[in-house]
Amino acid sequence: MIYFEHVTKKYEQSEGEKTEALSDVTLHIKPKEFVIVVGHSGAGKSTLIKLINREIKADEGKVYVGGIDYSELKKRDIPYLRRKIGVVFQDYKLLPKKNVFENISYALEVSGVKTKDVKIRVPKILELVGLQKKAKNFPRELSGGERQRVAIARALVHNPRILIADEPTGNLDPRNAWGIIEILLRVNQLGTTVMMTTHNQDIVNKLKKRVIVLQNGKVLKDKEAGAYEA
Amino acid sequence: MSNFFRLLKSGLSNFRRNGWLSLASIIIMVLTLITMSLFVIVNLVLNTGIKTIQDKIDISVYFNDTAKQNNIIDMQDSLAELTEVKSINYVSKAEALEKYKKQNASNPKLLESLKDTDNPLPASLEIKVTNPDQTDALVKIFDSEEYKPYIREYSLKENKVIIDKLFKATQFIKQAGFVATAVFTVTALVIIFNTIKMAIFARKEEIDIMKLVGATPSFIKGPFIIEGAIYGIISTAISVIVIAIFIYFLSPALINYFGGIGNSLTDFFLDNIVILVFAQLFMGILIGVLSSLLAVRKYVKIS
Known part of the structure; x- marks a missing residue:
């Protein structure tokens, strides 16, 4: 499903000086897998996600997602690619001037889904994340946990084959955090490939899923049913 | 849709x-x-x-009583040839009197006084020009040896200042x-x-x-x-x-x-x-x- 082949990504720090966010990373995530990526901040987790969503381009190596070779992807095809991937951003990235319903329906409208269908699918996904009663609220009126669930609902509403969640439990208390994790597990059971990054030791240890440990831009460990050891 | x-x-x-x-x-x-x-x-x-x-401003040429109708018609013809001239209307002494009477119909005393005397009003040409700026050619005709003697006065000068x-x-x-x-x-x-x-x-x-x-x-x-x-x-x-x-x-x-x-x-x-x-x-x-x-x-x- 997701395939990284000797991928290196450098960021320009200052005049001519570059630091490597990812260096020579090779990894393979199979369809319907649930993968947790752990690592300290600066280890390369966000870079990994940005590469998958094609927010940035790899400097070296190749990225394939869903059979598409990113090095051959044209700019005008990027929007269509992003519609196949659901991303839950660390800072939620909700549209402040749209209410909960509109934020979620936007992800459907961009791909030209009929209004009739939008009206069916959005309430369903709101029910899944337990936000039926907040449909008319604006993001600023929601708590962190609620915003996180809106972000998940938006990432899921168009039935993506891949769901990427960047620190989805980052700012949440344990009860809320587990609520989010349960949603991700349910989606995974329904056949979506899920990749999440986290700092949360407790979650990693209890989930017993595949864990990829990143350190200084390199894959340090990659274990099935792994535990937190970053 | x-x-x-x-x-x-x-x-x-x-x-x-x-x-x-x-x-x-x-x-x-x-x-x-x-x-x-x-x-x-x-x-x-x-x-x-x-x-x-501009439409309202005409150039009026008033003639002496010595001017005969054919003199005036002659002048009208030569003026009509000028491109600067839009239209010319000949007003005879009798027509001028009629007009004057109509304008002053509400003043019977004035009309009374007119009856006693000969018609004092001059014959005239009312000329409309295409461009009030270009009247040199007209003035030339007004001042020519041929017509000058018949002309009592023309109103161009004062109009020109206003225009x-x-x-x-x-x-x-x-x-x-x-x-x-x-x-x-x-x-x-x-x-x-x-x-x-x-x-x-x-x-x-x-x-x-x-x-x-x-x-x-x-x-x-x-x-x-x-x-x-x-x-x-x-x-x-x-x-x-x-x-x-x-x-x-x-x-x-x-x-x-x-x-x-x-x-x-x-x-x-x-x-x-x-x-x-x-x-x-x-x-x-x-x-x-x-x-x-x-x-x-x-x-x-x-x-």
């Missing part, structure tokens, strides 16, 4: 939720439209005004109006462009999010363009109402000062209200959409 309504709805709610920035854009656009419209109206009214005055003054004044008003309109239009374009750019800059993050969830550039642009068009439509409505109120209250004062011109301002507004509305609508939507497009273009590009 579903997509169009979606765009329309999205544009409308953007407009509503944008608050004071929408208001600022509209105020500026209303000012632009009013300025442009008023200058167009004033210019056109001035043009009609000048034309009316010259009027011309200079209107020329100045037109030029000043044109310059002011141009300056205002350019200023307004720059201001509106910047207002919308500010609005879009404030929403740069939103645009980035839209891109991240898979929106194409044209899908992102749509609502902004609709928003620009809405600015144009609302501004036109406000501008037309303001101009109507302005003219309604101003025209009595104008009629006091200028007579006919004041009237023609109101008439002009009413006669041309449809054109005026559509012209403003066109300008408003054009400015709104164009500034939106220019302002949003940079931000929707996918890198």
